[in-house]
Amino acid sequence: MPNPCVSSSSMGWPHSPPKPSASCLHHWSFWLAPPPGFDHIDMAECINRGITVSGAGDAFSEDVAHSAVALLIDVVRRVSEADRFVRSGLWSLKGDYPFGSKIGGKRVGIVGLGRIGSEVAKRLMAFGCSIAYNSRKKKPSVPYPYFANVYDLATNSDVLVVCCALTSATHHIISREVMKALGKEGVLINVGRGALVDEKELFQFLTRGEIGGAGLDVFENEPDVPRELFTLDNVVLSPHKAVLTPESLESVFQLVLANLKAFFSNKPLMSVVHQE
């Protein structure tokens, strides 16, 4: 029998699954956790006990990247807001609608240039955006400028796209200071985890117009979303569905199946998570 392992994939999600304790892993367990991040798994205890953790690999990366780009375009070009305007019948009454701004030329700072962040960068390059990034370490093979801290990245960006994992080091990485650095025309996109952003500060910044807008797929206490957000026009809200397409679910099911086969044949697992 091979060593026990946990695969970060199952049908419990999007309602938060119970956090598995390492001691229960004498049998196979699966949680479908949207990437990025393994904050729902006690990684330290898994390492202590020699339990291998495998993730969703690339199965979700494209769809999350597309959602991030969709939220970015939606906020910057005011797509959902304009849809509400037309649906309310105001176009023929009020006429002109406030402009969005141009996507091309925007300086986009990516917080966490992993699989998802790299896919976001690739697509936004095609829109004529310039890309910079922050991550734990500079990546030698990456052509984009690197900023060692998120504050400096925000200072030099029109849009921040947050797609890093949630760890104790990244909790509230988008702080009051970072939002201030992003500035009143700045746009924040979060497809990582709600707790990466200091939500209470964000609502203040949005309400006071001290930040331009936000596209949020994740929230600190989801599915409970602060009601103050519901009336704001400069946010686009999404029910943690960035990963969710039938195609990406099929991919992850195939990955789980392949990992099961590998596990019972004593072969190496795929998409193993290496905790640093």
Place this chain on the structure above:
Amino acid sequence: MPNPCVSSSSMGWPHSPPKPSASCLHHWSFWLAPPPGFDHIDMAECINRGITVSGAGDAFSEDVAHSAVALLIDVVRRVSEADRFVRSGLWSLKGDYPFGSKIGGKRVGIVGLGRIGSEVAKRLMAFGCSIAYNSRKKKPSVPYPYFANVYDLATNSDVLVVCCALTSATHHIISREVMKALGKEGVLINVGRGALVDEKELFQFLTRGEIGGAGLDVFENEPDVPRELFTLDNVVLSPHKAVLTPESLESVFQLVLANLKAFFSNKPLMSVVHQE
């Protein structure tokens, strides 16, 4: 004094400007007409009278292309619909939200591969879509498959993006038959002119679920939008604002200025419209 000319740009838009008659063109006139198309100018009479017509050139192309891609992603990934879902407080009550589908791998048919269509194609390639197109003639330098008629293009597409000019030949080019060929999972995006699509048929197709969804920036009798659309979840509505960013307006103002200078110096005009 050089020959009279009309530049397709002014502040009358987005409320439809009065159609200028060629006889009034003894002085300069400007209309800001969103591309594509010159259906608001009596081109035949201009040609008869030797009046040169110049358009917006590339000034708007990128922004219209971005709007087309934004509408496509919005409909396929259900972004505005999800935003309404969260804002209505339903996430914590109802839980799971219906999936959108994957952008990557979609077969996108572009109706009118001019400046805008080419920019749309370039961006969607970065999303892993495959591109085919229909236009008046096959373009020898273009790598995408060509379909000589829109029906065949629709049959071989998951999404149709309509960005051709409105002429007598393209009026209602998206007909009942074309919608049927696109099929009940198919998505229609229109950033051209409302009358390119048989709107009455489209509403029937949308209501009966015989087409998957639509993203519409233009309407036949805008700003009056058929109220039946307001309650449909499978459409995203936009108030003919695909071209509208401060940056694109600045570009078009610069173009008008350059054309004025060229005109009064008896130099060749830029972005002259050559009617075929």
